[in-house]
Amino acid sequence: MARYDVLDHELVPEHVVLDDDEVEELLERYDIKKTDLPKIGRLDAAVKELDAEPGDVLKIVRESWTTDEAIAYRIVVDE
Amino acid sequence: MSLEEHLDDSELPERLREKVRATAEERSLSDEEAVEVADAVYERYEQTRIDPLEPVGTVSAQSIGEPGTQMTMNTFHYAGVAEIDVTQGLPRLIELVDARKEPDTPMMTVYLEDEYAGDRDKAREVVWELEATDVLSIGDLSIDVADMQVAVDLDEEALEERQLSREEVAESIEEELDVSVDEESMSFGPDSPSYRELLQLVEELREVVFKGIDGVERVVIRKEEVEDGDEEYVLYTEGSKFKKALKVEGVDSTRTKTNNLHEMQKALGIEAARNTVVEEIVSTLGEQGLEVDIRHVMLVADAMTTTGDLQSIGRHGISGSKGSVLSRAAFEVTVNHLLDAAVHGEDDDLNGVTENVIVGQPIKIGTGDVELKVGRPGGD
Numbered sequence: 001m002a003r004y005d006v007l008d009h010e011l012v013p014e015h016v017v018l019d020d021d022e023v024e025e026l027l028e029r030y031d032i033k034k035t036d037l038p039k040i041g042r043l044d045a046a047v048k049e050l051d052a053e054p055g056d057v058l059k060i061v062r063e064s065w066t067t068d069e070a071i072a073y074r075i076v077v078d079e
Numbered sequence: 080m081s082l083e084e085h086l087d088d089s090e091l092p093e094r095l096r097e098k099v100r101a102t103a104e105e106r107s108l109s110d111e112e113a114v115e116v117a118d119a120v121y122e123r124y125e126q127t128r129i130d131p132l133e134p135v136g137t138v139s140a141q142s143i144g145e146p147g148t149q150m151t152m153n154t155f156h157y158a159g160v161a162e163i164d165v166t167q168g169l170p171r172l173i174e175l176v177d178a179r180k181e182p183d184t185p186m187m188t189v190y191l192e193d194e195y196a197g198d199r200d201k202a203r204e205v206v207w208e209l210e211a212t213d214v215l216s217i218g219d220l221s222i223d224v225a226d227m228q229v230a231v232d233l234d235e236e237a238l239e240e241r242q243l244s245r246e247e248v249a250e251s252i253e254e255e256l257d258v259s260v261d262e263e264s265m266s267f268g269p270d271s272p273s274y275r276e277l278l279q280l281v282e283e284l285r286e287v288v289f290k291g292i293d294g295v296e297r298v299v300i301r302k303e304e305v306e307d308g309d310e311e312y313v314l315y316t317e318g319s320k321f322k323k324a325l326k327v328e329g330v331d332s333t334r335t336k337t338n339n340l341h342e343m344q345k346a347l348g349i350e351a352a353r354n355t356v357v358e359e360i361v362s363t364l365g366e367q368g369l370e371v372d373i374r375h376v377m378l379v380a381d382a383m384t385t386t387g388d389l390q391s392i393g394r395h396g397i398s399g400s401k402g403s404v405l406s407r408a409a410f411e412v413t414v415n416h417l418l419d420a421a422v423h424g425e426d427d428d429l430n431g432v433t434e435n436v437i438v439g440q441p442i443k444i445g446t447g448d449v450e451l452k453v454g455r456p457g458g459d
Binding site for chain 2: 003004005006008009010011012013015038039041044045046047060062065066067068069074077079
């Protein structure tokens with residue numbers, strides 16, 4: 001049985017782990033706390049491929065239906 | 080100023096820029112004309128943007144709710160694609176926003192890898208790997224009560240088609256039922272002669288899956304057109320075991336889909352589940368001839384997936400976790416909610432709509448949420 005690659009699936013958008021500076025900039029831009037961000041589980045199929053830790057912020061580049069790409073952010077949490 | 084420079088300066092989204100460029104090209108507009116068009120488009124774009132403090136959730140609820148009243152109430156189980164029954168209409172919509180653990184009619188759309196997609200025989204191979212083969216599809220059962228034996232009269236043709244050997248069948252039976260099988264006659268019986276145990280064995284034998292995935296009941300092959308006029312075989316399955324199906328040889332694991340949201344989340348993550356919510360809702364509404372702006376559907380999908388887990392809309396999910404005492408009390412079992420709140424000394428910050436209506440204050444939506452400050456002339 002072959003293994004499948006989660007991140008290759010067309011329904012899975014690109015997930016990128018942000019570094020500290022980028023997180024800082026993001027929180028400042030929207031004037032929010034890290035905990036205000038939408039969440040994503042540590043055991044989420046896509047997160048497992050990234051080796052991200054709880055507390056990391058992911059940038060998700062969605063292919064949008066209304067514009068070319070829409071960028072969303074999620075914070076990795078313990079489930 | 081050329082159109083390109085002008086577009087670079089504007090805040091138009093890429094998709095609209097593309098359209099402006101295409102129109103300028105098509106009508107062979109001069110630079111000035113094109114810039115004028117771009118400006119007009121931008122103005123219109125600004126007008127269509129959501130105003131600050133607009134209650135988008137309420138607008139979405141109305142925009143999906145109203146067409147929802149026109150949907151069929153009955154589950155018309157008619158052939159959706161390729162003779163496979165799929166729940167449609169209102170029941171399906173409810174199922175989606177409820178984030179039901181298992182849909183009424185689970186279904187997968189299985190795309191095949193290149194070398195399988197064009198060849199019917201190769202596609203068949205994948206079908207046998209997916210479709211659960213039970214004993215009745217490879218032979219007939221006979222029960223000999225006198226000798227306390229169950230015999231399977233194997234159909235050689237069916238075996239060959241599924242690339243199963245007699246040994247494999249015998250092995251599966253031995254493993255699953257814990258009996259020894261005589262391979263010659265394909266018969267076996269209980270350890271001790273007991274009529275009850277014999278019937279028990281027959282029952283169990285019917286459950287054994289010899290090939291394929293348990294839970295995938297039926298697979299239909301369909302030839303479909305791909306964009307550039309080419310054709311490919313696509314499989315539709317009744318029953319969904321998404322994670323297992325993705326691992327099957329020949330299955331294109333980059334395009335294969337399921338209509339079970341939870342399986343999607345487990346196999347591909349919450350973002351894939353979000354996409355599936357949107358696609359399923361749009362297609363459910365679309366099949367009924369209803370067109371709802373996709374932005375409303377996206378808002379619903381976002382609300383359902385913000386916690387990283389699928390949450391249902393409604394009392395048990397998102398709206399059930401409301402913070403305000405008054406708003407909860409206004410909804411159901413008023414006295415209990417008020418009593419509990421009093422006992423626990425709960426506060427109500429009066430942030431929501433319901434609470435403020437109750438106490439007779441302006442609601443914090445739209446102009447109700449704007450506070451003005453008197454400024455001095457010349458001051459800041």
